Amino acid sequence: MALQARAAAAFSAMKAIGIPEKRVKPVLKNLLKVYDKSWTLIEDENYRILADAIFEFEAEEASKKEAELHDESSRPPLKRLRLKHQEDHGSSSSSETTLKRLKIEEGSQLPTVSIEKENPCAEPEPASFQMTLRSRQKEVPSPLACATQESEEEPSQLNLRTRRTEIEHAQTQIHGRDKGKRLLLSPQVTRCQEIEEPQGCLIDNRTDTESFPSTLNPSIKGKEPLPPQIADREKESAAFRPPSTVCFKEPKIKPGIFPSPKEKSPNPYSLVTPKSEPFTGDYHQLEVPIAVIHPSDFVRRNGEAHIGPAHNDGCSNGNVLTGNTAGFKAMAPMDENEGASKTVNENGENLQLANIPEASPSNFEIASSSSGEVKITLSYNHLPQQPEIHIPNLEAVLKMVEDKCLKSYRIIEPQISLSKLMQDLCQSFFDLSNDSASSGEERSSSSPHVSPNVDTSKKSSVEGAVRCDDHDSFVPLTSISNDSHRFRSPSEAVNKTPGRQSLCDQDGIESSRTNQEVLGNNCERKEQENPTSSSLDSLAAASGSKFSPDEVRPLHDVNDISRGEEKVRVSLVNEVSSEPYPPMFKYIPKNLVYQKAYVNFSLARIGDEDYCSNCFGDCLSSSIPCACARETGGEFAYTLEGLVKEGFLDECVSMNRNPQEHNHVYCNNCPLERSKIGRAPDPCKGHLVRKFIKECWSKCGCSKLCGNRVVQRGITCNLQVFFSSEGKGWGLRTLEDLPRGTFVCEYVGEILTNMELYTRNAKSKGEKHTYPVLLDADWGAERVLKDEEALCLDATHFGNVARFINHRCFDANLVEIPVEIETPDHHYYHLAFFTTRDVDALEELTWDYGIDFDDRKHPVKAFQCRCGSKCCRDMKRSHRTKGKALILR
Ligand SMILES: C[S@@+](CC[C@H](N)C(=O)[O-])C[C@H]1O[C@@H](n2cnc3c(N)ncnc32)[C@H](O)[C@@H]1O
Helix, strand or coil: CCHHHHHHHHHHHHHHCCCCHHHHHHHHHHHHHHCCCCHHHHHHHHHHHHHHHHHHHHHHHHHHHHHHHCCCCCCCHHHHHHHHHHHHHCHHHHHHHHHHHHHHHHHCCCCCCCCCCCCCCCCCCCHHHHHHHHHHHHHCCCCCCCCCCCCCCCHHHCCCCCCHHHHHHHHHHHHHHCCCCCCCCCCCCCCCCCCCCCCCCCCCCCCHHHCCCHHHCCCCCCCCCCCHHHHHHHHHCCCCCCCHHHCCCCCCCCCCEECCHHHHCCCCCEEEEECCCCCCCCHHHCCCCCCECCHHHCCCECCECCECCCCCCCCCCCCCECCEECCEEECECCCCCCCEEEEECCCCCEEEEEECCCCCCEEEEEEECCCCCCEEEEEECCCCCCCCCCEECHHHHHHHHHHHHHHCCCCCCCCCCHHHHHHHHHHHHHHHHHHHHHCCHHHHHHCCCCCCCCCCCCCCHHHHHHHCCCHHHCCCHHHHCCCCEEECCHHHHHHHCHHHHHHHHHHCEEECCCHHHHHCCHHHHHHHHCCCCCCCCCCCCCCCCCCCCCCCCCCCCCCCCCCCCCCCCCEEECCCCCCCCCCCCEECCCCEECCCCCCCCCHHHCCHHHCCCCCCCCHHHCCCCCHHHHHHCCCCCECCCCCECHHHHHHHHHHHHCHHHCCEECCCCCHHHHCCCCCCCCCCCCEECCCCEECCCCCCCCCCCCCCCCHHHCCCCCEEEEECCCCCCEEEEECCCECCCCEEEECCEEEEEHHHHHHHHHHCCCCCCCCEEEECCCCCCCCCCCHHHCEEEEEEEEECHHHHCEECCCCCCEEEEEEECCCCCCCCCEEEEEECCCECCCCEEEECCCCCCCCCCCCCECCCCCCCCCCCCCHHHHHCCCCCECCCC
8 A cells, every 4th residue: 555545544543533633643753763664563453553652642742741830839730730731632632532542442452433523521631531541551451441530639649651550559549539439341241321420430441350459449438428629520520421432342231130149149148240340349340330139128119129218327237339320329338348259140241249248228329419418319128038139220220210201201301310300309408408497496496397318117197098998997088178278378388387398389288287187096096007008108198207297298299190100290280279189099090909899800711712812013903803803893992093983982972971772781680789788679770781992901912002902001191180160179181182082091999899889988978079980881791790790999099080080961071981901801891081072172071970960869969060061960950959979870
């Protein structure tokens, strides 16, 4: 190749890694001299020698300038070095170069891909970065380390010609002080952890022999607030975000999942560390979020770790891990002499296992205020008898929540960072707590101090109340609603209860009654009797010892009454009256059996004709309808757009509006009549033969995204609970236009037998609202329905948004359609609401309860209908004595 072409190729290779021609030229010339014009040597390994030489040359130049600057006393030494460096190369180019160097060194060869200029890493790097890098270049062939931290303790010792020993010493300084502030990548596990904060990044490819001995990291605790100078440094490098280009290799460990040491190790109480990271007690060195599995203290809720207050300060248990991976800080071991053992993970990699004392919980610090006063920790505990546990990658957890914010909660800020949110939370908490402290006695007398570590073991009486298994002793919740609060303006409420400020800010309420008054004593007692009842609603009224008796938490979260149980948030507003919340109930997204109801979801009960094993993907797109279309006459009920088909919907609406025009069946022994205890049963009044939708389900071969799975996917519309201005109490409305046939929500509640409902109703006389719906599709069947098969749904105490749907005679915009999902038994089914027409945003959603306002015998009094429909069945009723029943079909 011609000389010119070779030179051009060299320039272009260097350019690819960000080194401009003018910086290459002098070095290249020199090299050619030194190598006696041997281009082959220079071209070898993709111009590695050339790149090295450039770096070396520049480092030496910088070193000279550093020496020159040494005497200058006006600038702080480190700044001086950096400034000088910037002067030499311009900030952007220098940082760019540094990044390229990172890549070169990591793989021991030049990268062939270019790095984007707008790389967020392209910030001026501190001097120690260069020092470490260059020294490793010279003395340690492949390992690489980068750190944004500057060694401020001994700035004068910084010398770009530092020998390896000096470097290690300097690194020790960094290790020793930057608790939880670094990220290390090793060749074995090289998943890049993007660092949220400016703490910097250390990337390490050390082999066993090169690893820093544990003695170099003498005091890793991870819990102490950072020394101020470190905090300052963090600020300085605030813009530093290692980009994905700093990831060197694909992770070998499954992202998001880490093998449970319990599975892989003879010792289940172990920390997992990669093989090439000898156990030193310095968990800075772990390049992946550290998972600590602790058997003795694991509180598992539905298979998930829970985030909650730390059990203690995180240090006292002797299992504090340090390391900052994308904003998470696990807390470093107090006892660094803990032993280590080896095992092999599922990827065949050797893992170092560090023993953990049995009785210590494992806490991960996930965010904190800037100076460490306020912290959010995640505690992860593990019960020894639980066999298979995968500790999720904390980064993946954050990512998942961030995705959720984007998708489910419709937070549209694409750059949302959960870690940042949590840090803001800590900071705000700290700021507010300082504000309170400064505002003196006035507040302290009227409101209790709230410690961030609320003792969650002390459950509120409402929690207890809701968990009362026996609803007979349940305090009627409606009785605490309308008159149980006195309201003030939001600002007054804030002043009154600063400890609950964030809640009261939002809701602007305070209670004028004590918890006991509001909640009654029965359930308090029940709660004591039932210590196993788990924590329910953190926003429920509280009676914990940390709150004064007159301090009541909001009954509901106005931002999302479902408390995250639905895929969408369901907000709550009252623009009409001062009633801030509906009466207390527990939001559940799916039906739950109360006690005796017979609901059998077993796979074995689903016969061959009841599922589509041979389907694949979307059943709706198949030319031949599958077995699941059988219930709907060989045609699916849904359109490709997920709406109920016109004809099917028409029929359902007609059945609802004119039931007398449709087929009925009559029981020989009607369970409904049977349930009227103390009365001779009347003859069966007949049951409508209902149309059903049958959805595909888990036993089917199709995908979860199959078009014949609508109701089971849950609420997807934007809904809002609001206070109606027509005297109907709370109602439900849509916040978006809904086309005809749209699935809105399911009617969800406790599954009760009719007997149970009857007993419950008999004991809850005087309740303003009741929320029962009969499930009567199988009634009138040839066989006599057993009591435990005659079911209803009661949403009074446990329910979802559907419990707010008000009644409208005749022309309601919703119709309920039975849906078969998990069981072919039609004595149990889902009751789903679909729009009967196009519904505009902000329209109230209504449903015809099917009330016979003339039924004077019904045990539950009917309300006076205010539906406003021209066809209201209760129009004439105003002159009559009331005494009618609310019976929902
Ligand atoms: C299933 S709840 C609906 C939600 C209820 N409005 C609330 O505030 O919780 C049924 C109760 O709402 C009230 N309601 C529903 N529809 C009504 C209507 N058309 N007119 C008057 N009250 C109605 C009645 O008190 C009824 O017992």
